Amino acid sequence: MLGLDSFNIDSVVIHTISIFFSGVCLQSPCSLLFEPVTLQPCLPSEFDVVILGTGLAESVVAAAFSRVGQRVLHVDRRSYYAANWASFTFNGLLTWIQQHHEESQPEEAQDWSSLLEEGEELIYLSNSKSESDSISNVQVFSFTSEEEEEEEAPSPDPPSIAEEQTGGAEEDAVKENSETESADSKEDDTKEKSEATADGDDEEQASQTEGEEPEADQPTTSAAQSQSEPIKKKISYPQLLKEGRRFNIDLVSKLMYSRGSLVDLLIKSNVSRYAEFKNVTRILTYRHGKVQQVPCSRADVFASRQLSVVEKRKLMRFLTSCMEETEEQQAYNGRPYLEFLCDQQLGDNLQDFLLHSIAMVTEDTPTEEGLTSTRHFLRCLGRYGNTPFLFPVYGLGEIPQCFCRMCAVFGGIYCLRHSVNCLVMDKETNRCKAVIDSRGQRISCSHFVVEEGYVGADRKQMATPTRSLSRAVLITDGSILPSDSDQQVSMVTVPPIAAGCPAVKMVELCSSTMTCMPGTYLVHLTCQSVGSAYEDLSPVVTRMFHTPESHDQENCPSVLWCLYFNMADGSGLEAEGHNLPSNVYMCSGPDGGLGHEHAIKQAESIFQKILPEEDFCPPAPNPEDIIYDGDNTSSAMGGEEEEKEETEDKQEKEEKEDKQEEKEETEDKQEEEEKDGAGEMEKEEEQTLQTEE
Amino acid sequence: MSMEDYDYLFKIVLIGNAGVGKTCLVRRFTQGLFPPGQGATIGVDFMIKTVEIKGEKVKLQIWDTAGQERFRSITQSYYRSANALILTYDITCEDSFRCLPEWLREIEQYANNQVVTILVGNKIDLAEKREVLRQRAEDFAEAQSMLYLETSAKESDNVEKLFLDLACELIREAKQNKLDNNDTAPMPGEGKTISYLSCCSLN
Ligand SMILES: Cc1cc2nc3c(=O)[nH]c(=O)nc-3n(C[C@H](O)[C@H](O)[C@H](O)COP(=O)(O)OP(=O)(O)OC[C@H]3O[C@@H](n4cnc5c(N)ncnc54)[C@H](O)[C@@H]3O)c2cc1C
Numbered sequence: 001m002l003g004l005d006s007f008n009i010d011s012v013v014i015h016t017i018s019i020f021f022s023g024v025c026l027q028s029p030c031s032l033l034f035e036p037v038t039l040q041p042c043l044p045s046e047f048d049v050v051i052l053g054t055g056l057a058e059s060v061v062a063a064a065f066s067r068v069g070q071r072v073l074h075v076d077r078r079s080y081y082a083a084n085w086a087s088f089t090f091n092g093l094l095t096w097i098q099q100h101h102e103e104s105q106p107e108e109a110q111d112w113s114s115l116l117e118e119g120e121e122l123i124y125l126s127n128s129k130s131e132s133d134s135i136s137n138v139q140v141f142s143f144t145s146e147e148e149e150e151e152e153a154p155s156p157d158p159p160s161i162a163e164e165q166t167g168g169a170e171e172d173a174v175k176e177n178s179e180t181e182s183a184d185s186k187e188d189d190t191k192e193k194s195e196a197t198a199d200g201d202d203e204e205q206a207s208q209t210e211g212e213e214p215e216a217d218q219p220t221t222s223a224a225q226s227q228s229e230p231i232k233k234k235i236s237y238p239q240l241l242k243e244g245r246r247f248n249i250d251l252v253s254k255l256m257y258s259r260g261s262l263v264d265l266l267i268k269s270n271v272s273r274y275a276e277f278k279n280v281t282r283i284l285t286y287r288h289g290k291v292q293q294v295p296c297s298r299a300d301v302f303a304s305r306q307l308s309v310v311e312k313r314k315l316m317r318f319l320t321s322c323m324e325e326t327e328e329q330q331a332y333n334g335r336p337y338l339e340f341l342c343d344q345q346l347g348d349n350l351q352d353f354l355l356h357s358i359a360m361v362t363e364d365t366p367t368e369e370g371l372t373s374t375r376h377f378l379r380c381l382g383r384y385g386n387t388p389f390l391f392p393v394y395g396l397g398e399i400p401q402c403f404c405r406m407c408a409v410f411g412g413i414y415c416l417r418h419s420v421n422c423l424v425m426d427k428e429t430n431r432c433k434a435v436i437d438s439r440g441q442r443i444s445c446s447h448f449v450v451e452e453g454y455v456g457a458d459r460k461q462m463a464t465p466t467r468s469l470s471r472a473v474l475i476t477d478g479s480i481l482p483s484d485s486d487q488q489v490s491m492v493t494v495p496p497i498a499a500g501c502p503a504v505k506m507v508e509l510c511s512s513t514m515t516c517m518p519g520t521y522l523v524h525l526t527c528q529s530v531g532s533a534y535e536d537l538s539p540v541v542t543r544m545f546h547t548p549e550s551h552d553q554e555n556c557p558s559v560l561w562c563l564y565f566n567m568a569d570g571s572g573l574e575a576e577g578h579n580l581p582s583n584v585y586m587c588s589g590p591d592g593g594l595g596h597e598h599a600i601k602q603a604e605s606i607f608q609k610i611l612p613e614e615d616f617c618p619p620a621p622n623p624e625d626i627i628y629d630g631d632n633t634s635s636a637m638g639g640e641e642e643e644k645e646e647t648e649d650k651q652e653k654e655e656k657e658d659k660q661e662e663k664e665e666t667e668d669k670q671e672e673e674e675k676d677g678a679g680e681m682e683k684e685e686e687q688t689l690q691t692e693e
Numbered sequence: 694m695s696m697e698d699y700d701y702l703f704k705i706v707l708i709g710n711a712g713v714g715k716t717c718l719v720r721r722f723t724q725g726l727f728p729p730g731q732g733a734t735i736g737v738d739f740m741i742k743t744v745e746i747k748g749e750k751v752k753l754q755i756w757d758t759a760g761q762e763r764f765r766s767i768t769q770s771y772y773r774s775a776n777a778l779i780l781t782y783d784i785t786c787e788d789s790f791r792c793l794p795e796w797l798r799e800i801e802q803y804a805n806n807q808v809v810t811i812l813v814g815n816k817i818d819l820a821e822k823r824e825v826l827r828q829r830a831e832d833f834a835e836a837q838s839m840l841y842l843e844t845s846a847k848e849s850d851n852v853e854k855l856f857l858d859l860a861c862e863l864i865r866e867a868k869q870n871k872l873d874n875n876d877t878a879p880m881p882g883e884g885k886t887i888s889y890l891s892c893c894s895l896n
């Protein structure tokens with residue numbers, strides 16, 4: 001219901017820009033601090049490290065440098081943190097979509113050569129729309145009604161024309177340039193309604209337009225309402241907008257392995273104190289047209305009703321035996337994991353679970369690789385819950401921001417809506433001496449770290465053929481596998497639905513993860529691109545969910561709104577061979593892996609190249625230990641105090657280590673016990689979790 | 694985790710333009726000193742002070758902006774799970790007052806719905822340089838249903854009162870919430886604050 005004024009496209013574009021620089025447009029001229037023009041005199045002109053882009057790897061690098069006393073300037077051209085790792089409110093996402101439908105304006109290359117000294121040369125970065133290369137094929141479909149609080153009779157024969165039309169009326173996609181899909185043809189008549197509410201401005205809009213709220217609220221079709229059949233309340237599009245801030249929709253979909261490098265780093269550095277996490281509560285898979293739970297912990301195996309007693313025994317034996325390397329396994333090196341599994345005589349059921357849901361590999365993945373990921377999965381079980389995964393409350397976009405906060409706490413300077421236009425290169429040494437920022441200020445630095453999107457294709461070494469990810473984001477009205485609790489967080493593996501189709505990873509988030517409004521679920525689908533995101537993923541969506549295109553899916557959750565797009569696969573960026581000065585380091589965007597290992601490794605390797613002697617993200621002191629009791633008079637943070645703090649810190653660390661050891665011990669014990677009896681194990685697990693809470 | 698030594702734990706977050714005296718307010722309250730012209734303390738994430746209110750121990754965890762407000766680049770995660778927000782402006786600086794709506798918009802986007810917000814006009818020791826009349830600020834605060842207080846970090850005027858008032862208000866809300874939430878479990882996540890409170894107040 002927020003501001004569904006009939007903006008036309010042009011005014012929306014202007015609108016968007018005004019949000020982008022909201023500080024400039026909304027502030028009085030004398031409001032100095034908010035005006036980018038006046039940022040220039042505020043920025044120091046010398047740093048140790050300048051970092052452009054606030055994606056995960058860049059943010060970790062920023063925190064790591066700042067933590068060991070390096071002077072860090074961290075900037076991003078965008079108005080939000082986390083680049084292609086960002087999460088958006090619903091309205092924020094609409095703005096993002098809008099931006100990706102705009103044609104990128106040709107960049108006017110300013111001539112900064114006047115700032116050069118003898119023997120220097122400029123390298124221009126690409127700034128106009130750095131992500132336009134990385135994001136493509138953006139398509140949006142809305143299947144909600146435009147009426148608020150509409151009570152809709154379940155339509156017996158989907159896709160009914162009425163539904164399609166109502167859906168179309170709220171279509172968000174704005175202008176597709178070369179689309180042929182029939183679904184897109186309905187966009188034209190609905191353009192006006194599209195991005196009326198855009199990020200940040202909606203509250204303001206709302207307060208201004210609330211009383212005079214125009215056509216959006218007026219029923220356009222009232223036929224459905226007069227029916228007196230059993231009615232199910234459907235969430236309307238205006239409701240999605242109104243509750244927009246309850247959504248935190250990630251551009252990437254990943255999970256955190258509970259013993260993965262990200263969790264280890266969060267704990268080691270104490271960055272974990274800035275966020276909260278939830279367990280993924282179950283692993284599901286899609287087999288024979290049905291969603292099934294994958295038994296993965298030993299407790300699950302024994303509780304499973306799908307498995308026969310024989311299967312249970314076989315699975316337990318397999319899971320226990322695969323933790324150690326055996327000669328038998330080695331004999332399969334180089335041969336497909338599937339072959340190895342086949343020869344274990346596990347049967348189709350178990351084989352599928354193990355291949356697709358536990359190892360999460362494909363049919364032709366070599367055995368050694370399959371075993372490695374099976375072991376990783378098993379090692380991660382039971383640390384925080386009975387699946388190997390955690391998910392950050394408020395979405396993955398929080399993680400880079402947490403590292404940025406750490407950087408800032410240690411003195412790093414942050415500037416969004418600010419960029420670096422070019423590098424000043426010393427011709428003789430082939431090193432970057434300084435950067436010239438978007439305000440034309442020359443800032444000298446010893447090292448420059450940059451997100452790959454800012455570097456022109458001619459200077460990058462990319463893997464061929466280019467890799468891309470297909471993504472879909474759905475807002476649905478129910479879980480794909482309803483259970484006792486409506487607050488499940490599910491990881492779903494969908495094996496290729498036909499030969500040549502990609503395997504799809506799906507994550508279903510419930511509202512308690514603070515990523516979607518109550519009564520809805522947020523579903524992320526990801527796969528390696530074969531075709532466009534729509535081509536790759538819509539067959540899975542229509543099979544597993546109820547949409548106007550699906551047939552006899554009455555029992556499946558309905559899709560209220562969905563977005564498809566392709567994103568460049570960050571793993572396509574080669575580690576070496578770029579045509580850049582020797583002290584310039586590139587970070588790739590999100591990769592297709594389920595975990596975060598790629599970005600964390602990249603960040604660590606950049607840090608170690610520059611400061612090989614220094615510790616990577618040592619623990620930040622715990623503020624809990626710096627307690628002032630008001631009696632302090634003189635400088636509390638003076639030398640003395642600091643020393644005290646340090647010793648306290650050390651003490652605390654030691655204590656922690658002790659604790660950790662203890663914990664590990666108990667964990668080991670736990671593992672042993674796990675091997676013995678599963679029923680007991682389940683109890684034990686529950687206990688640990690409870691105490692943790 | 695030593696949760697035995699307090700009845701309540703609250704996270705309080707400061708925001709407002711750079712230079713209005715946020716860091717000084719925190720330091721004055723937690724350390725009892727006014728260090729002129731010093732920036733943020735490197736490496737200190739938040740400060741802790743435990744106060745006693747009507748026989749109950751209240752632990753206040755006070756978070757500062759880490760300088761990210763300077764270029765309007767505060768991370769969203771900074772606002773999450775705050776129980777209270779201290780929105781600060783400088784009474785001798787009209788601009789800092791005019792930016793308040795901007796800050797309120799950020800609060801509305803990213804902070805918890807139930808967050809307690811208090812508007813603070815700082816530097817009242819500089820009365821002769823006042824640019825924002827008290828009445829104007831009071832009206833604004835009332836319109837936005839915020840509490841309002843004027844302080845001087847330098848002279849220690851109202852600083853103690855600011856934090857103690859907040860603590861009282863937070864306790865009141867916590868008790869209220871506990872009543873409201875007696876039969877329905879708090880929403881996880883959003884309820885972190887609530888579960889925090891109810892678990893602590895059992896002690
Ligand atoms: C990344 C991570 C995820 C966690 N997820 C869960 C979970 O899903 N369910 C659960 O019951 N417990 C979770 N915890 C809490 C954790 O299992 C126990 O609190 C901790 O193991 C207790 O041991 P300790 O006293 O040695 O650690 P502490 O010294 O209490 O904490 C160790 C580190 O963990 C962080 N931490 C503690 N609790 C959490 C939390 N809930 N979320 C994020 N960081 C936290 C702390 O800030 C610190 O950096 C998580 C902890 C971490 C680090």
Ligand SMILES: Nc1nc2c(ncn2[C@@H]2O[C@H](COP(=O)(O)OP(=O)(O)O)[C@@H](O)[C@H]2O)c(=O)[nH]1
Binds near residue numbers: 710712728815817845
């Ligand atoms: N006269 C006066 N100066 C203050 C007061 N509080 C802060 N200042 C000064 O204002 C400047 C900015 O303070 P600081 O706490 O760093 O502001 P912050 O950027 O909001 O954290 C410093 O020079 C302080 O000395 C006050 O109450 N009275």
Ligand SMILES: [Mg+2]
Binds near residue numbers: 715757758
């Ligand atoms: Mg400060």
